[in-house]
Amino acid sequence: MGKGNKTVYFCQNCGYESAKWMGQCPGCRDWNTFVEETVSSKASSKGAGKLRKVQEPVSLQQIDLQEDERKTSGIDELDRVLGGGIVPGSLVLVGGDPGIGKSTLLLQVCQHLANDGIQVLYISGEESLRQIKLRAQRIGEISNQLQLLCETNLQTIREIIERKKPEVVIIDSIQTMYDEEIASAPGSVSQVRESTNVLMQIAKGMNVSIFIVGHVTKEGNVAGPRVLEHMVDTVLYFEGDRHASYRILRGVKNRFGSTNEIGVFEMRSSGLEEVKNPSEFLLDGRPEGASGSVVACSIEGTRPILIEIQALVCQSNFGMPRRTAAGTDFNRVNLLMAVLEKRAGLNLSSSDAYVNIAGGIRMNEPAIDLGIVLALVSSYRDWIIPDSILVFGEVGLSGEVRAVSMAEQRVLEAKKLGFEKVILPKACQKSIMNPIEGIQLLYVETIRDAIQIVRDRF
Numbered sequence: 001m002g003k004g005n006k007t008v009y010f011c012q013n014c015g016y017e018s019a020k021w022m023g024q025c026p027g028c029r030d031w032n033t034f035v036e037e038t039v040s041s042k043a044s045s046k047g048a049g050k051l052r053k054v055q056e057p058v059s060l061q062q063i064d065l066q067e068d069e070r071k072t073s074g075i076d077e078l079d080r081v082l083g084g085g086i087v088p089g090s091l092v093l094v095g096g097d098p099g100i101g102k103s104t105l106l107l108q109v110c111q112h113l114a115n116d117g118i119q120v121l122y123i124s125g126e127e128s129l130r131q132i133k134l135r136a137q138r139i140g141e142i143s144n145q146l147q148l149l150c151e152t153n154l155q156t157i158r159e160i161i162e163r164k165k166p167e168v169v170i171i172d173s174i175q176t177m178y179d180e181e182i183a184s185a186p187g188s189v190s191q192v193r194e195s196t197n198v199l200m201q202i203a204k205g206m207n208v209s210i211f212i213v214g215h216v217t218k219e220g221n222v223a224g225p226r227v228l229e230h231m232v233d234t235v236l237y238f239e240g241d242r243h244a245s246y247r248i249l250r251g252v253k254n255r256f257g258s259t260n261e262i263g264v265f266e267m268r269s270s271g272l273e274e275v276k277n278p279s280e281f282l283l284d285g286r287p288e289g290a291s292g293s294v295v296a297c298s299i300e301g302t303r304p305i306l307i308e309i310q311a312l313v314c315q316s317n318f319g320m321p322r323r324t325a326a327g328t329d330f331n332r333v334n335l336l337m338a339v340l341e342k343r344a345g346l347n348l349s350s351s352d353a354y355v356n357i358a359g360g361i362r363m364n365e366p367a368i369d370l371g372i373v374l375a376l377v378s379s380y381r382d383w384i385i386p387d388s389i390l391v392f393g394e395v396g397l398s399g400e401v402r403a404v405s406m407a408e409q410r411v412l413e414a415k416k417l418g419f420e421k422v423i424l425p426k427a428c429q430k431s432i433m434n435p436i437e438g439i440q441l442l443y444v445e446t447i448r449d450a451i452q453i454v455r456d457r458f
Helices: 043-048 076-082 102-115 129-139 154-164 189-206 227-231 278-283 330-344 366-381 407-416 426-431 447-457
Strands: 005-011 034-040 091-096 120-124 146-150 168-172 209-214 234-239 246-254 262-268 271-274 293-300 303-315 323-326 351-357 389-391 421-425 440-444
Touching: 005 189, 034 189, 076 234, 076 246, 076 262, 091 102, 091 189, 091 227, 102 120, 102 129, 102 146, 102 168, 102 209, 102 271, 120 154, 129 146, 146 154, 154 189, 189 209, 189 227, 262 278, 278 303, 293 366, 293 407, 303 366, 303 407, 323 330, 330 351, 330 366, 330 447, 351 366, 366 389, 366 421, 366 447, 407 421, 407 426, 421 426, 426 440, 440 447
Parallel strands: 091 209, 091 234, 120 146, 120 168, 168 209, 293 389, 323 351, 389 421, 421 440
Antiparallel strands: 005 034, 234 246, 246 262, 262 271, 293 303, 303 351
């Protein structure tokens, strides 16, 4: 260890610093999160002199907001998740599994922005310029407004940004960047934290929009300290199976918009293609005349999405029945099965049960409860629920079907996709103000009512 260096321990979740290793972090109370790093004792003194000029406080009335404050990325699904476009001076973190399409999406953003005449700087610490060009050739023609740079030194990057003055900067990835004033290796807790801090100062001080690519751990969190997500303005996660064609971009944190919006993409040889109608995409290939299949409606942000819920209930050959849930909460499925046993008289305690949301998408909204219940009943009784039926509603422990938000938007989405009947909570009747022609609404108060409708009418 060199002169002036010392060993400290950092918490990977909250960035808490300690002189010795501890099993539990005093800051965030998590276990086994401390990592050892070598830092320079001169680091703080070097950065102390670099103070920005002092600014005077202003009132809200003195701050001017323009109508065209946001820039469109050219990708509607991304703009939806960002809250309407790219905000100047924002710091956006994009995380996801390796090979899922983070760099491809940001390169497509660069293509659209550059073709619109916006100065864009793409900085890569992982790929060479030739590798980036090979990837760019699959996407299509890109304007000369896009400039590429392979660099990992943040001091050099700061000088180039100050000289070139781009409007948008892409950093791929934050784990490869390093600050010379920090003695630890690139990708370590202190380097990631300080690198993000430098980029935040550049974004706010020069009014530059910066996108940061972040690697994820095996638990699915962005690698590095948890404080990284608190420092940035927006956190976006790419979800989906890398071996499947679809991708879901979900906003986990957004200071400029909703955190419930999602964007759906399909990976093709030419890059990521937007899926304008996710409901149609997710229902494609639905089996006809099969029991245990029900279409339900969930809301993601402001968008209603129709999903197919599949259930398979069969006699267990073991003393302990097996329960599996893919795409929804396992404990929620167990709870709904207990409600069915107690309130509807179904003997499910000796049956294996498998619940799956087709398409690999994950939904946890309570509005899909009634869909899960009817799918379980359909498979258990071997009843076939017609393809023209849509279901939504939250189920309580007493077996009641409770109201959900945005009922009218869900019904209109069902009508648009050709559904003829909707089973929905009676408590939603007052929220549907205008009569909707061309679709029949079947209101239910309890799961017994819903089961009776399926048994008697279909």
